[in-house]
Amino acid sequence: MGDSVAQKILKTHLVDGEIGPGNEIGIRIDQTLHQDATGTMVMLELEAMGLDRVKTERSVTYVDHNMLQSDFRNADDHRYLQSVAQKLGIHYSRPGNGICHQVHLERFGAPGRTLLGSDSHTPTGGGLGMIAIGAGGLDVAVAAGGGAYYLPCPQIVGVRLTGRLQPWVASKDIILEMLRRLSVKGGFGKIFEYHGPGIECLDVPARSTVCNMGAELGATTSLFPSDWQTKKYLEAMGRGEHWQELLPDENAHYDELLEINLDELVPLIAKPSNPDLVVPVSEVAGTKLHQVCVGSCTNSSFHDLAICANVLNGNVVADNVSMTLTPGSKNVFNEIAENGMLADIINAGARILESACGPCIGMGQAPPSQGVSLRTFNRNFLGRSGTKDAYVYLCSPEVAVVSALKGEITDPRDWGEYPAVTMPEKYLVDDRMIISPPDDPSGVVVERGPNIVPLEDFSVTPDSIESEVVLKTADNISTDHIMPAGAKVLPFRSNIPEISKFTYYVLDPGFHDRCLALKDKGGSIIIGGSNYGQGSSREHAAIAPRYLGVKAVIVKDFARIHWNNLINFGIVPLQFSELADYDTVEQGDRLAIRNLHAQMRNGREVQVDNLTKGTGFTAKHTLSERQVAVLLAGGLINSVKLANAS
Ligand code: MIC
Ligand code: SF4
Numbered sequence: 001m002g003d004s005v006a007q008k009i010l011k012t013h014l015v016d017g018e019i020g021p022g023n024e025i026g027i028r029i030d031q032t033l034h035q036d037a038t039g040t041m042v043m044l045e046l047e048a049m050g051l052d053r054v055k056t057e058r059s060v061t062y063v064d065h066n067m068l069q070s071d072f073r074n075a076d077d078h079r080y081l082q083s084v085a086q087k088l089g090i091h092y093s094r095p096g097n098g099i100c101h102q103v104h105l106e107r108f109g110a111p112g113r114t115l116l117g118s119d120s121h122t123p124t125g126g127g128l129g130m131i132a133i134g135a136g137g138l139d140v141a142v143a144a145g146g147g148a149y150y151l152p153c154p155q156i157v158g159v160r161l162t163g164r165l166q167p168w169v170a171s172k173d174i175i176l177e178m179l180r181r182l183s184v185k186g187g188f189g190k191i192f193e194y195h196g197p198g199i200e201c202l203d204v205p206a207r208s209t210v211c212n213m214g215a216e217l218g219a220t221t222s223l224f225p226s227d228w229q230t231k232k233y234l235e236a237m238g239r240g241e242h243w244q245e246l247l248p249d250e251n252a253h254y255d256e257l258l259e260i261n262l263d264e265l266v267p268l269i270a271k272p273s274n275p276d277l278v279v280p281v282s283e284v285a286g287t288k289l290h291q292v293c294v295g296s297c298t299n300s301s302f303h304d305l306a307i308c309a310n311v312l313n314g315n316v317v318a319d320n321v322s323m324t325l326t327p328g329s330k331n332v333f334n335e336i337a338e339n340g341m342l343a344d345i346i347n348a349g350a351r352i353l354e355s356a357c358g359p360c361i362g363m364g365q366a367p368p369s370q371g372v373s374l375r376t377f378n379r380n381f382l383g384r385s386g387t388k389d390a391y392v393y394l395c396s397p398e399v400a401v402v403s404a405l406k407g408e409i410t411d412p413r414d415w416g417e418y419p420a421v422t423m424p425e426k427y428l429v430d431d432r433m434i435i436s437p438p439d440d441p442s443g444v445v446v447e448r449g450p451n452i453v454p455l456e457d458f459s460v461t462p463d464s465i466e467s468e469v470v471l472k473t474a475d476n477i478s479t480d481h482i483m484p485a486g487a488k489v490l491p492f493r494s495n496i497p498e499i500s501k502f503t504y505y506v507l508d509p510g511f512h513d514r515c516l517a518l519k520d521k522g523g524s525i526i527i528g529g530s531n532y533g534q535g536s537s538r539e540h541a542a543i544a545p546r547y548l549g550v551k552a553v554i555v556k557d558f559a560r561i562h563w564n565n566l567i568n569f570g571i572v573p574l575q576f577s578e579l580a581d582y583d584t585v586e587q588g589d590r591l592a593i594r595n596l597h598a599q600m601r602n603g604r605e606v607q608v609d610n611l612t613k614g615t616g617f618t619a620k621h622t623l624s625e626r627q628v629a630v631l632l633a634g635g636l637i638n639s640v641k642l643a644n645a646s
Pocket of ligand 1: 037038065118119120121134361485535536537538
């Protein structure tokens, strides 16, 4: 049996363990990506670990999330990031240069490489034929310091594409179809490798849209082979020398196979408020709109904007709609400015935003009360838009732009001829907004504002836990629910005591106070449903609960990145062995776990007593031996410090 592209890359980067089902493997990371919302924490962690210079081939910090400077806080973070990047040997992409994933694809990604990013949509890089994985900041910090990235060896699922995308059907519809079939937890523990004749019609940005939103499947990552399309893209970006062909062997082995016939695909849409509530657009056509937003790291490439400009040209956005467009990078912005498309967009009344995450992370453009917002983004979790009772739908730029003109959700195939877009032979590349670090950093002074609060020391995980259930949740709780983002909260990303006040704020405003009241009474425990912690990689969804005294989280099952983050910050992650036991526990119950260390070390089962009900149940854990040691040490920082001391 031959190798898939994913296997080839994993094999050349394997530094620990053996590739095989159920094994934990360690891989070498060539590049790291950090952004401002998670990156300040990564830098604080690097400092806490005592690292003086990154050891990767390339590490880049982007400023793209915390762009609103309504007081000193975000501006302080930017200044800190710029100076600490200089000190640690990290490239710094200045605010205005674009969204991290779009810029990384354009300027740094390369076939055959590994990339670890402190952002869940890092798999965007898979469009170039690389293994790009999203992780918590601490894992990224360790990788930046030259350490391996550990992961449970993923299954490799081959997704064979046949046929061709039909007019008005976009690559976004491929990934929406995957979500329709597999759900937001269908990708757990898997790498999706797209292949087959259908990939020929997809250029690199189109492929990256598919890989980007593989994060919503809960996948480890997604990728495409590196072929002539990859070569063409890298050459157009002036980086032809980074191309190498990387194809699956003819008899490549895939653990599972799926097939999508692109000829049969129709425009799709995800309904509120989960990315897998996917139906054909025709099913919700006619729904009146209040807002349409095109952009985000999923759909802000030149082609995405060009389609919009073409359809908007000569028309005006419907009276009842506020439309925004966001170019994903300064290069894309320049491109549409140079060729006149920007004027078509402005004349149509669309509001052009700076190249950044913007409305995708709730940085402005909150929809009106009970408003319907149609977005080309990747997430529509409750409250993420900034308006709790808004209805957020996710779709392709094609669906978005036609609907913006019609004022209601519209199947774009009813619009007319599909616009022909001429792609640039050479993009207008200008890297002057990326600051390289100096060879000698000795003169660099790290600038810290008052909002930057160093991480507190974490104590060792106790051997005995006796705590109250502070909250019981339903399935599919996202890290947006646990720790919301948005203009109000993001400025506190480098200040844990302050940001912790927003924990579970949208779903349960009393959470913070209840936790604090329990902090000196043994702390608290959270009970969760299935796919707990899906979505963003933000480790604040683990650090803040830890700060508030949460000792354990017991759920039906976890999403990948959050599970890792809980371990990294010393919160015990357990799963119900019998799902029915979930129903026996209530908020307010006092639970006890004795001899935790021995139970975790010696097996997979942990006994939990319900002191309030006089009952008990068995929970299980899926941690490797290495992870058990990290958890019991009180988290990864403690464990790295211990290793450095010995
Ligand atoms: C997101 O899309 O939720 C974010 C904001 O990019 C996050 C990172 C963060 O919370 O800062 C992600 O996807 O990991
Ligand atoms: Fe930014 Fe949105 Fe992409 Fe997250 S999903 S990186 S917030 S554009």
